[in-house]
Amino acid sequence: MSLLQNEHPWGTGIPHIDDIEKICWQMLHEGATNRKSAMHQAVIGTSVDSIAYMRTVVLRRVDIDTRKIYLHTDKRSKKMQDLEQTMHMSWLVYDQSLRTQIRCSGAIIIHHMDDLCKEQWDHTGHHSRRYYMTDQPPSTELDQTSTGLNEALTAFDYTLEESEAGFQHFVVVETIIDWMEWYYTHSKGNRRARFTYNENDLSGSSWLMP
């Protein structure tokens, strides 16, 4: 999805708030399914002891009907310690070509060794599996700069069967979105809207002063 200078994602005229909410979910879905989308990468935020921690992740899956979004990570990572404390996460995506920022947040479910985790792992390519196969967990201090991969992992010299060793460290984190905010920048003026959800249903929509 890319728009020319004066085209808006809602078409012509005044945007309808319901359309904006649908467009946001379409953009997120496109982000998950199209590697070339700027929204394929997202920033996620966790909070521990009143300090925010942010990092980039790949937006792996978006279920529009249930308002759920997913990432893959290593169970041994620092972010998992944060998430296990709060069971809550915030997301941010921005696509300059669409002039659109989407922020959203919600409670999480951690999938480890369950059916969903297995399904996502089965779709995880040979190349992407190797960091889950390392003995040293993420954030281990190293004596010198290194990729942390041994020779075999560096050369992708492992079988699909051997890569299954990484499954024990592979986690899928599901966020059940409870609010979402859209911010659109334009030379004629910015626009902003907020949406709230209750269970799977849209429970509130409002335009906000940008």
Ligand SMILES: Cc1cc2nc3c(=O)[nH]c(=O)nc-3n(C[C@H](O)[C@H](O)[C@H](O)COP(=O)(O)O)c2cc1C
């Ligand atoms: C483009 C890009 C994509 C990334 N995707 C992921 C990802 O999908 N999952 C992940 O755990 N880390 C990903 N990372 C690494 C994280 O940003 C982060 O540095 C790492 O996971 C350690 O974070 P933590 O110490 O808070 O756990 C990515 C980094 C970049 C630059």
